Amino acid sequence: MASKKVLIPLPLNGCDPSEVGIPWKLMTEVGIDIVFATPNGVEATTDKIMLTGEKLGIWKPVLPARKDAVEAYLEMELSKEFCNPIKYDEIKHTDFDAIYLPGGHDKLVKEYLESKILQNNVAAFFKTKKPVGAICHGVLLVARSIDLDSGKSVIYNFKTTSLLKSQEMMGYYMTRLWLKDYYLTYPETSVEEEVRAVLSNDANFVNGPTPLFRDTPQNLNRGFYVRDRNYVSARWPGDLYSFSKAFIQMIQNG
Numbered sequence: 062m063a064s065k066k067v068l069i070p071l072p073l074n075g076c077d078p079s080e081v082g083i084p085w086k087l088m089t090e091v092g093i094d095i096v097f098a099t100p101n102g103v104e105a106t107t108d109k110i111m112l113t114g115e116k117l118g119i120w121k122p123v124l125p126a127r128k129d130a131v132e133a134y135l136e137m138e139l140s141k142e143f144c145n146p147i148k149y150d151e152i153k154h155t156d157f158d159a160i161y162l163p164g165g166h167d168k169l170v171k172e173y174l175e176s177k178i179l180q181n182n183v184a185a186f187f188k189t190k191k192p193v194g195a196i197c198h199g200v201l202l203v204a205r206s207i208d209l210d211s212g213k214s215v216i217y218n219f220k221t222t223s224l225l226k227s228q229e230m231m232g233y234y235m236t237r238l239w240l241k242d243y244y245l246t247y248p249e250t251s252v253e254e255e256v257r258a259v260l261s262n263d264a265n266f267v268n269g270p271t272p273l274f275r276d277t278p279q280n281l282n283r284g285f286y287v288r289d290r291n292y293v294s295a296r297w298p299g300d301l302y303s304f305s306k307a308f309i310q311m312i313q314n315g
Contacts, residue, residue: 065312068157070098070149070179071105075167078107079126079298080196082134084161085143087305093312096157097146100172104144107134108167110243120235127275130298149178154185159312164197164224166232166246174198174246180206187215187291192315194308196295197224198246203294204256214259220289221260222267222296226251275299281306291315 067088071081085095099105110116112134114125126134137143154160160183164170173179183206186193195203200223206215229251232244242248247255257266269285276284276299284303286295293311295304 064092064094065158065315066094066096066156067312068096068098068152068154068160069163070152070160070173070176070182071146071163072165072170072173073099073101073103074106075108075165075169076105076163076173077126077165077197077298078112078134079130079301080163080165080199081107082126082130082132082137083298083301084163084194084305084308085137085140086133087302088161088309088312089140091309091313093309095142097143098149098152099146100149100176102146102148102151104146108165110167110240111165116240117236118239124232124235126298129277130301149176152178152182154182154189154191157186157191158315159192159194159308160186161308162193162195162199162202164199166198166229166244168246170198170246174202174205176202184208184215190291192308192311193292194294194304194311195292196300196304197297198252200224200256200294201252203292204259213261216256216292217259217261218265219260219292220265220267220287221256221292221294222269222285222287223256223294224252224296225268225272226253228272228297229253269296272297272299276302278302
């Protein structure tokens with residue numbers, strides 16, 4: 062049986078190391094082939110503050126990537142697929158069995174979130190009912206992807222979650238004295254607010270339980286995700302293991 066192939070588009074700079082590294086590791090461990098894509102085909106770089114905890118001050122033990130995520134990201138950096146991404150304009154959705162959309166709040170991720178090429182491809186994955194996984198700001202890319210038949214977001218009639226406004230604002234208030242609006246990718250609105258605005262029913266946005274602790278392979282119940290048909294979404298790095306398991310099951314059963 063041929064291996065499943067998953068596309069992971071990234072911004073050139075600023076992706077979240079946890080949200081790329083852990084799903085990559087879990088997918089490759091079960092034999093799924095990964096293809097990365099960046100705007101110009103050059104290897105991506107991550108948000109160094111999230112990778113190292115630099116500049117987070119007293120919050121360094123809490124806010125950055127956990128040890129397991131850092132190890133996964135650094136391992137991924139050495140992989141052939143990560144070092145040799147394709148260009149956005151080389152993406153052919155027909156070449157892939159699924160697409161995974163990680164997040165990242167550094168303002169440099171805007172080229173990824175606002176890419177019409179990526180939005181059109183996400184819409185194509187929905188049209189062909191192939192698995193789509195998105196977490197955190199990656200859900201924003203999904204929300205901005207328009208179904209050409211209806212003229213509405215591809216998740217207009219789907220249930221979803223995303224980074225919560227409460228999470229976004231907490232990161233901002235904890236670090237604003239020295240990092241200013243680093244935690245606010247779009248200071249004028251939150252991810253949650255924009256995602257809610259494209260849904261047919263506000264009840265289709267699911268907050269989930271209060272996100273206090275990050276999940277682990279041994280504590281998947283700490284994580285949270287929402288699955289609706291071929292689409293699965295999650296909120297933050299604390300949901301990664303449970304979310305990734307659900308996404309992998311979708312891919313393998315597809």
